[in-house]
Amino acid sequence: MDGIVNIASTVGNRFSTNLKATFADLTPEKWIRLVIIAGFYLLLRPYLIKLGARAQMKSHEQEAAESEAAAKAKISPNELRGRVEVPEDTDDEDDAKASGPDWGKKARRRQREMIKKMLEVEEQRLRETKEEEEDKDIEEYLVKE
Known part of the structure; x- marks a missing residue:
C-alpha cells in the first residue's frame, strides 16, 4: 500500500x-x-x-x-405479380414460422385481412384496365358516322 x-x-x-x-x-x-x-x-x-x-x-x-x-434493383413489381401468398386462416401458435416475427393472433388476423384487401384492390385495378383495353378494341370496330 x-x-x-x-x-x-x-x-x-x-x-x-x-x-x-x-x-x-x-x-x-x-x-x-x-x-x-x-x-x-x-x-x-x-x-x-x-x-x-x-x-x-x-x-x-x-x-x-x-x-x-440496391433494394429497388433486387425485386421489381412485375416479378412479384402472381407470387403473393395469402396465409391460411389458422391461428395456432404451432403453425407460426420460426423465422418470422412473433405476432399475436389479432396481429396475424389483421395482416391476413390487409393482404386480402390489397389483393382485391389490385385485381379490381387489373380488371378495370383490361375492360378499358377491351372497350378500345370494340371502338375500333364501331362505325362512326
Whole structure:
C-alpha cells in the first residue's frame, strides 16, 4: 500500500514540477506563439466541426441512396405479380414460422385481412384496365358516322 502512495505522490510532484517549469521557461515570443495557436484553434474549431458534419451527412445520404437503389434493383413489381401468398386462416401458435416475427393472433388476423384487401384492390385495378383495353378494341370496330 505504501508503494502505491509513493508512486502517486511521485507522479503528482513530477507533473506539477514539469508544468511549472514549462510555463516558467516561456519567453514572450513563445507566449505569443501559444496564444496565437490557441486562438486559431478556438476560431477555426466551429468551422471544422461544420465541415466534418457536412462531409458525414453527404456520406450518409450516399449510403442511403445506394441501399435504396440496391433494394429497388433486387425485386421489381412485375416479378412479384402472381407470387403473393395469402396465409391460411389458422391461428395456432404451432403453425407460426420460426423465422418470422412473433405476432399475436389479432396481429396475424389483421395482416391476413390487409393482404386480402390489397389483393382485391389490385385485381379490381387489373380488371378495370383490361375492360378499358377491351372497350378500345370494340371502338375500333364501331362505325362512326
